[in-house]
Amino acid sequence: MDKQAITIYDVAREAKVSMATVSRVVNGNTNVRSETKQRVEEVISRLGYRPNAVARGLASRKTTTIGVIIPDVTDVYFSELARGIDDVAQMYKYQIILANSDESNSKTVEVFESLLGKQVDGILFMGNMFDDNIRAKFESSNVPVVFAGSVDATSTEASVNIDYVTAVEEVTAKLVKNKHKKVAFVSGPIEHSINQDYKLVGYKRALDAAGIEFDESLVITADYDYQSGYQLGSIVLGAKATAAVVVDDEMAAGLLNALTDAGVSVPDDFEIVTTNNSHLTVITRPQLSSITQPIYDLGAVAMRMLTKLMNDEELPIKTMILPHGYVKRGTTK
């Protein structure tokens, strides 16, 4: 009861050619007389021959498989990225091995190693947590890696992102312009490079530009989920903030509902801007104003870059910045 009943040999015998010829037609090599090619193709479909990708991978040293490291498929932001990745991967005939890392360094190392063992042709990395150990492993491995919707200030890998600094700076400026003196920066774990080295920097720049002094107590962090956001409600209020830039839609939804439940009227008494423009932003009442970013495209472009890298092509630009925007909804005035 083998997975594989018939092999290239069976086809060769049946078509009265050598296995090399069968291999040629299967791989679209043009050096085959169209007559024999047709004969082979006929036998292939008659026998239902399906090339064994494992054997092919061993012989050719290419698996047409890439590894995708994702913090959590369950996160809407990352799953949208993954969708973009998968669509262009399928387009280029690559399969995807997906592995959740939970943003844990040890798990990341583990799945990375196992991906290398599987001889993937490339790796797409999503996540914002790495230590020097991981960075070193990435750089010393011989497979191309590209970061999708994820940044590491000190990494030299290729990546696709938006300009997080400017995006956050812009929305913070909007809030400041609306006369808010105390704008909270509601963030995920501050040790994540994307928060510390990018979004927070944008936030500070806007404050600077407006001559507002940075206040550490307005930087409020928690996990990227609804419950955490909800629990932050009282903390944000306690800090006397009257507006907030939130780095995650789930958190923003939680914060919004907490404020509403506490009798704070949004946007009249408090304004909120979130960053990912996921479908959540439209489900909450009022709907969430948000930075917009082409999440799907981030994934798609990253995958496209990876195909080039795997094809030993040079990348004109290693760090790709896609355009962002802003959509005003009900949580801002």
Place this chain on the structure above:
Amino acid sequence: MDKQAITIYDVAREAKVSMATVSRVVNGNTNVRSETKQRVEEVISRLGYRPNAVARGLASRKTTTIGVIIPDVTDVYFSELARGIDDVAQMYKYQIILANSDESNSKTVEVFESLLGKQVDGILFMGNMFDDNIRAKFESSNVPVVFAGSVDATSTEASVNIDYVTAVEEVTAKLVKNKHKKVAFVSGPIEHSINQDYKLVGYKRALDAAGIEFDESLVITADYDYQSGYQLGSIVLGAKATAAVVVDDEMAAGLLNALTDAGVSVPDDFEIVTTNNSHLTVITRPQLSSITQPIYDLGAVAMRMLTKLMNDEELPIKTMILPHGYVKRGTTK
């Protein structure tokens, strides 16, 4: 610039043993003197040897890789299932090749074939769309397949689900008990077996039990997303329904907001029950009452079943039914 610098031969030479011995220690074969075993292990870690899974797969005919067919990673229901799958897969040292099908028959066939080509040891299928063609392919393939959170009334594959019929019957009964004569059944595509052969059946049973005649015009279908749900608002109202059982949380959120925006007060003038109890149910205002189901566990158990199948163990029960429940929130009285 090979992916694989050092092979089993290198280790063998360095440790002054044959490659067979190295293979034995790598595979945990006990027939190795502990002394030589240690020597080999020392060399392995010193050289940083990492077994080539592709070569191993070719030689052993096992890839420790499974295929996961998912309608759309972006869907919260399925991504939660996928998370359960991945977690126990990692536990059993299996890798996952993920492929989106978009519930399209042609795409499903395509990814299924490509998964077989990759010599996966098993396949986990999520989705509710299949024609006889796919069914036949599943059944004639030599790799085990299990359905996770997905049903096909005429399939003989192993599967893990909840009792959709009863679950929907129960909540419909609740609504009927609240004096509603016209309860809408808001469904995804009715050609999906899960809707047609399960949930709709439960809905009808509850009606029957209450002596209410089934009214075709109260079966309202659309796509499984927020926008579709929102657009259904006027249709549901047009059908004079005063309550609805909705088969998808995104749709339910859309319907809820549409009704609210139309000035219909939920739950006073209209009651809604949804089915997946995803985090969306808690974000909407009022919060959505919902059937509860152990989505993560559905995936986890399905993966566990698959490991048994791949291990040629018999399954005591082919169709696993996990318990469901109900949580009352703000959209019901």
Place this chain on the structure above:
DNA sequence: CTGTTAGCGCCTTCAG
């Protein structure tokens, strides 16, 4: 245009 011949890196009998 087609066939022959080596491997790819590892597992797995079969001897010893």
Place this chain on the structure above:
DNA sequence: CTGAAGGCGCTAACAG
């Protein structure tokens, strides 16, 4: 307990 040898199914020169 250990080594030798033959594949697994396919690709990739190399001849012809």
